[in-house]
Amino acid sequence: MRLLIENVSKRYNDKQALDNIFIELREGVYGLIGPNGSGKTTLMRILADVLKPTKGRVLVNGQDKTDMDEKYRELLGYLPQEMGLYKNFTAFEFLLYISALKGIEKKKAVWKAQELLELVSLKDDAKMQCGKFSGGMKRRLGIAQALLNDPKILILDEPTVGLDPEEKIKFKNTIADISFDKIILYSTHTISDIEMIAKEVILLNKGKLLIADTGENLLAGMDGRVWKSKVSEKEYANLNSINDNGLITNISRKKDYMEIRIVSDKKPFENCETTEPSYEDMYIHYFKTKGGVR
């Protein structure tokens, strides 16, 4: 399957949320990364068919999604960033309702709902009313509903928010497991979420596509740009004045010294050596977020 996002733009009054995005997606997991307001959610909502682009189109195997209409939505599984549940529905009823919305035949919906409740560890809470669910349970139920129709295009907007570490690992494994025949677009602020599972990483900033490439290529592009150094407290205090020389991405305080990690195009100061770049280094390099600058 080929999903082509062709010159898609979205404008809200005077704000350009997306600007001429062109990306081609095929089966596999795509990590969508960018700071707040970069247009990730807008792009996902356009792909989920809940928002119309101001310009451009989305094609599935060459066919416009607008023309495909129901057939396009039949391919979709969507977990929005924020979703509500019906307080009076039980988890099981909720999944049956979503199954009906997705046009799944009732018999199949029943066993699929049971299977997914087990997958997201909600089997024992199947008869509990959604109004009594914790944030993490709601998120897990949200994940289950997105997978109900075995979607070919799965759009996950920050799916791991509220999940505990064990659930996160389980979820990532599930995504990796099912991704062989699906296009999975996975947006997150937690870079480690996609580090192991993303086939490609798409970086968005201020509505524009910065770069879309495999993780390996992106990290290769960072070679020689990530430095580490052991500094004393005093030297660390002086780093303020060497801000121009790079962005500190990590500080780890040891017994007698501090180990710092810097992203910089050139050697920031003496006593630095290059090190393996990580996804977080890459994020800081591209977005130069305030969190990375000291």
Added chain:
Amino acid sequence: MELLKFEIKKLLYGKTAMAAIAIMLCLIILTGVGEVAGYYYTNGTPKTVYEEFVPYIGVTANGYTLKQIRNKYNINLTTNNFSDGLHLRYLETFINMELYRYGKSSINPWYDEKAENPYSLSGILVLLNALEQNGKENTYEYRMRQMQYEMMVSAGGPKVYYTWFWSTQRKAFRDSALLFFIFILLILSPIFTQEYSSGMDSIILSSKNGRRRIVTAKILAGVVFSVIAIILLNVIQLIIYIIFGSASGWNPPLNSLYSFGLAPYKFSIAQYYIVQLLFQVAAGLVLAIVIALISSRLKSSMYTFFIGAIFIIYPPILEGMFKIKGPIYDLSIFHAIFTDNVFVKFKAFNFFGYPVLYPYVLIPFLFIVGILAACLIYKGFLRRDAC
């Protein structure tokens, strides 16, 4: 079908909905029982009332009968309130007999209408003669009066029948109907808005059936609820009257009911009961679709409720505050709910020079409104962006 079941469940499962249903049920029962109890208190049992009026049943109007009743019960027509006693209801039927034939009542100063009263046989004939003399036989006015005259003759003049049950039933319905339709409005207002407030709209709109079948399911859920509720209202009231009152008097003509003395429709009371039920069902059906339209365009159930309420009760507001009448007043859900307004007197609309009776215009008009509202919901939902 699955979606429909879930949509009905969503409408009825909330605490507000459950509380509203419980309160409404109590109100319907209390209104019905209260009305019956009130009549027992004023008039005695149905049996005693029946026995008292047996001598007058079936008689046609004449001054003697009117006088008889007036003297027997010592009725002062200038001071007595007509709702005080059942005998006054019968007296009013006698007055209607006079109005039907002569356009005015020779007895009652409240009915000081003229011989040209356009709802009396004499008045219609006066108008028809005037139109003939002016050579206006091919006009709408003439055709309309001709139709009215024929219908009035066919319906026949009002007579006294034992219609105790139905007079009470009409009053109980009037007392509870408006509140009942406001209750329907309360239940149906969140039909679409709940998806925005619950944050479910994104998931719904991104699903296969989330733009067409969901709309069908929601509209059907609203219609099913509304229609079943209306039928239940009528059934509960009927059961109350059968249990506590008397269910006799199904066959007398409609114009034997005191307020329908000048009605031109040749219905029996039972036929009218079914007709009014069908009108209310039609009103409920269209109301459900219109509320769904308002709900689909707004994000707040409260705004939907208030705009829906205005949609129901605008005719009396127009009439009371602005003295506006005409098609905008007549062709409303309000009048389909309170069907007495439609059938109580002759009314027709001019269609290319030919008269079409009010009920035949009202129902198709409401259905057109319903169809347009449904189309607008579908159209809006196909283009809709999630919040």
